[in-house]
Amino acid sequence: MNVIVIPDGAMIVVPLIEKNGHTYLSPTNFSKYDNEVNLNPNFKVNMSSETPSGVRGRISLLMPLLDKADAAIVLGQRPENYEPMYDVLNELILFCGNGCNNAHSLAVSIVSQLDIPVLKLAYPTARDDIIKLIDKVNLFLKDFDSSIGDDLDADLRNKSKKVSLDEFEKIIGNSY
Numbered sequence: 333m334n335v336i337v338i339p340d341g342a343m344i345v346v347p348l349i350e351k352n353g354h355t356y357l358s359p360t361n362f363s364k365y366d367n368e369v370n371l372n373p374n375f376k377v378n379m380s381s382e383t384p385s386g387v388r389g390r391i392s393l394l395m396p397l398l399d400k401a402d403a404a405i406v407l408g409q410r411p412e413n414y415e416p417m418y419d420v421l422n423e424l425i426l427f428c429g430n431g432c433n434n435a436h437s438l439a440v441s442i443v444s445q446l447d448i449p450v451l452k453l454a455y456p457t458a459r460d461d462i463i464k465l466i467d468k469v470n471l472f473l474k475d476f477d478s479s480i481g482d483d484l485d486a487d488l489r490n491k492s493k494k495v496s497l498d499e500f501e502k503i504i505g506n507s508y
Contacts, residue, residue: 333402335473336394338439342407344462345469349405352473357401359393379438390435391442403476404443404450405469409436414457449476 335349336357349356379388443450451472456462471480 333476334397334400335403335405336397336401336443338404338406338443339436340394344456344465345405345407348466348469349473352470354403354473357397359390359397384434387435387438391438394439394442398442398446401443401446401448403448403472404446405472406440406443406450406452408452408454408482409433410455411457414455417457417459417462449478450481451478452481454482 334355334357337345337349340358346356379391440452449472451468453465453468454461456465468480468482471477
């Protein structure tokens with residue numbers, strides 16, 4: 333099966349796809365596709381005329397591959413107060429940069445609308461999270477069950493815990 337990864341090039345996921353006997357589709361790996369990839373800018377995605385050109389460019393590279401994709405793996409965005417586990421280069425190689433948040437969000441939205449299984453995973457922030465991520469990817473690639481993904485909100489971040497009204501009043505009462 334053909335699998336796309338968002339953000340493209342997250343090397344913690346890519347070798348697992350190929351190890352499990354599937355094909356990794358990458359919009360930036362033209363050597364695999366030769367003339368198969370048509371970079372036609374007339375793709376059909378509803379974008380505002382004010383959408384930045386960088387977002388349009390990234391999406392135009394992704395769109396030709398979506399017709400070929402049988403599944404997708406999406407890595408969520410890095411938490412705001414994230415303490416890097418590795419140096420900058422290793423973080424970039426393992427988890428890839430998502431270019432810009434607008435392109436990442438639009439790509440995730442487009443992939444979510446397709447009729448393919450999508451595994452959505454939270455950004456790992458500890459060694460144990462990386463091990464769980466690898467296990468979930470391997471499980472997903474065996475039977476393409478999207479339900480093993482993480483419980484993420486619309487912005488692909490871990491859902492925050494809700495605070496009851498009583499707890500909120502205690503918090504406010506203690507701060508004055």
